[in-house]
Amino acid sequence: MTRIPVYSPELGSEESELVLECLRSGAISGSGGSFLDRFEMAWAGYCGRRHGVAVSNGSAALDLAIDCLDLPAGSEILLPSFTIISCLTAVLRAGATPVLVDSDPATGCLDVSQLERRLTARTRAILVVHIYGHPVDMDPVLALAERHGLAVIEDAAEAHGAEYLTGHATGRGDWKRCGSFGAVSTFSFYANKPVTTGEGGMVLTDDAELAARLRSRRNLGFGRGRRFLHEELGWNFRLTNLQAAIGLAQVGRIDRIVQRKREIAARYSERLRHLEGLQLPIEAAWARSVFWMYAVVLRDEVPFDAAELAARLERAGIETRPYFLGMHEQPALLERGLFVGERYPVAERLARRGLYLPSGLNLEETEIDRVAAALDAELR
């Protein structure tokens, strides 16, 4: 019995050709070369943004994006508890205070109806995360941000090509890609992401001044004058041209990647619909999810949790991943005195009842059927 991995990257001849071209050019670092510019322009263009700044990973993208907003000391940033720790560390490293919000039980994305009651006089920004490829309901977030003068940061690490219908409450509206909202947006191109560069990330913005700051601080704050004269402090968060060459090839077939992700999800949903113990991923009427991972939640009547289901599937040769564990349950943060005594019941339930199934672009229909049969055997 072959093991079905939770994901595996799909790399084709376009990637090999562009990587070879990059190798032959000799410009393999994160300076000079043509692949970085081409990748940045291709991704920013696809997402409907003016500027793209490629970085070494999605966590670095968050660090850089939040740092470059230059928020005043003591600023509070609202963000979901149910997310990856990179969001939290980026807020802390920018010298800001994280203020958590619980999630919507149907999508896992932050519950936008809870934002307003978490506002204080110090709130300066909202960090939204499009969870597992499903967009956050952006209109209320943007309206609240506008009313209170807050910056919106979008973590679209998992939502490549996902779309949101702006103005959906009015019955009209425009489809816009995730990563095109707010002051700044961030992406990860880790190997399990729809578009991958192995490790990699990008920050997008429409603001030319912000883009210049992002570029400077990505590259140790090198100024434009004399070399090794620094007017500000930065990091080395550069992506290499070699990685950008892979990314450029991937962006070239993004439509197929998104389509395949949606096909995988549709087949899973069809095969699993009859299982009453399983909450399947939804797509809100105003959303086109990319179903980055096919993410399911065990309903309360199932007498075991997601860890037990994962162990049983592993015995059947099926790899899965648990859901995020909320930020308010992280020992590394509680030890620092953060979120002590705070409760976010939806995030807590998702962490214990949720897991995601094999969702790689190479997944075959017969493998989806094998996963569905294994779930059927456990849950019927």
Ligand SMILES: Cc1ncc(COP(=O)(O)O)c(C=O)c1O
């Ligand atoms: C929502 C989200 N944000 C940020 C990141 C960080 O990206 P990276 O792993 O490239 O640092 C991830 C990673 O998977 C993620 O899922």
